[in-house]
């Protein structure tokens with residue numbers, strides 16, 4: 001694991017939330033498999049993973065709905081593992097929103113404060129604040145079944161935020177929204193989080209959402225964390241093939257190491273049909289088999305052979321291309337038959353294509369762009 | 376619109392006639408002026424008036440109503456608790472068995488239920504001296520035991536259809552389990568509880584067999600009174616009484632249907 005500390009510049013202790021060896025077994029099925037993690041105060045931490053990998057189960061253990069099979073949870077220095085949900089300084093926004101259907105928007109949002117027996121006047125003013133924050137002032141007397149999906153989602157958010165919990169857990173908060181509203185809400189969420197200084201833990205299976213929202217991301221698979229790091233670290237330095245594949249698109253070349261000096265390795269790849277170079281700080285010896293991985297946008301495409309001596313150059317033909325407005329995607333077939341995906345920005349405005357099907361092209365990349373994957 | 380075949384239509388008419396002609400004739404003859412129950416002698420409401428003067432009828436009706444209200448209320452409380460335990464309490468050993476067992480009173484022949492309860496009351500009396508007399512209390516207990524099964528079944532299906540994360544959300548926001556029950560669960564299942572109450576009420580009002588087993592001398596419920604009178608021949612005042620019972624029970628069933636028909640999330644007020 002690549003557990004670098006939070007890099008959001010706070011002086012906060014990285015141990016605001018500490019999870020130690022947390023596991024959850026359902027009979028003999030292991031849903032969460034000894035996960036350990038530290039989260040700093042004020043972080044917006046995302047848990048990213050495919051369906052059924054244990055994200056919701058992990059969140060439910062943090063909220064107190066699921067009793068861990070092993071392990072402990074500390075929040076702000078206090079062991080909360082054995083506390084019931086109503087005594088934890090944690091609130092949750094449910095995947096289904098779970099808005100009380102028999103209460104108005106207003107009384108839904110105020111529910112948490114009423115259970116804390118705050119004076120009526122304070123409840124009133126804090127509900128007003130929340131309605132303001134999520135822009136639902138005009139809907140305060142509506143019943144939930146008179147709201148749109150996006151409005152319901154904002155009620156759920158306001159209801160979970162009003163108690164100013166130390167930690168807010170969000171289970172796929174944006175899954176039910178359309179793309180435009182989702183992008184808009186992402187930024188709203190970030191703004192709210194920034195304003196209230198509450199630590200957010202967001203579960204999602206949408207990698208773009210995780211990349212835009214988070215200070216750090218944990219990539220989860222079969223109940224384990226494959227990698228924990230900032231969006232940049234996880235994208236640019238994936239620690240293994242699963243993470244590299246899961247986040248974005250990546251080209252991989254199966255290779256065998258032929259030499260290694262000063263952190264520069266030279267490999268021989270039958271798939272690329274030539275020797276490749278890459279930088280790594282992993283302990284690697286000649287003869288090891290590794291994968292050299294490259295993101296499509298790290299590869300340059302040109303009609304003439306580029307002349308930078310350090311760079312890797314391969315020759316191929318354009319097998320397929322797609323135009324996406326701001327960028328174009330190319331599938332290049334190398335002479336070995338290997339397909340490489342390349343993306344390029346459409347800098348020039350032109351109705352004609354820069355490349356056509358079956359054009360001969362050169363693809364090249366800087367050696368520091370290549371990632372070495374050992375598993 | 377598709378044309379319905381004559382066969383389907385006549386089958387439908389026949390079926391409904393089979394169900395409702397007897398009831399209709401009871402109501403029809405209750406307005407019969409003649410003393411002979413089956414000979415038409417002109418329209419009259421005198422038998423309804425005569426019922427008012429009949430103390431035996433009034434006593435029986437009053438006893439039946441008291442039993443029905445008490446046993447329906449007890450059955451609703453117990454049945455709701457049973458439904459909650461079966462659906463919401465985390466898995467316990469034998470939950471499936473209990474789940475199946477709760478429905479057994481629904482299929483048990485009434486004669487058996489009545490007999491077993493009678494045996495229970497008799498041996499209780501010998502052991503602890505209670506119930507000294509069989510009557511209101513024994514019939515109420517008997518009716519509660521079988522109608523609570525109906526309530527439990529109605530409440531259980533409502534609970535099973537309810538999103539459990541609602542209760543979790545309330546707990547997450549600081550509601551202790553008992554408060555969550557009052558704030559969230561009960562308001563959302565109360566239509567089912569009300570329907571269960573009405574069902575239990577009409578079942579109790581209807582029951583002849585079980586009540587006959589567990590009643591004592593001098594405590595006649597309305598169905599028992601009617602049955603004993605009819606053994607001596609049908610009289611027009613019985614027709615009037617039966618018509619009133621029909622009216623009462625159909626009103627109850629209609630109300631139960633109206634209450635359950637309301638979707639989840641609209642239990643009236645907040």
Ligand SMILES: Nc1ncnc2c1ncn2[C@@H]1O[C@H](COP(=O)(O)OP(=O)(O)OP(=O)(O)O)[C@@H](O)[C@H]1O
Pocket residue numbers: 026029031049050051052053054055056057058205
């Ligand atoms: N109460 C339970 N009993 C048995 N197995 C369970 C239970 N809850 C969850 N699981 C199993 O644990 C695994 C993880 O479930 P979880 O709900 O955490 O997935 P998830 O990562 O949230 O998936 P999704 O993205 O689809 O919501 C799943 O395989 C699921 O079948």
Ligand SMILES: [Mg+2]
Pocket residue numbers: 055056057095171
């Ligand atoms: Mg989930």
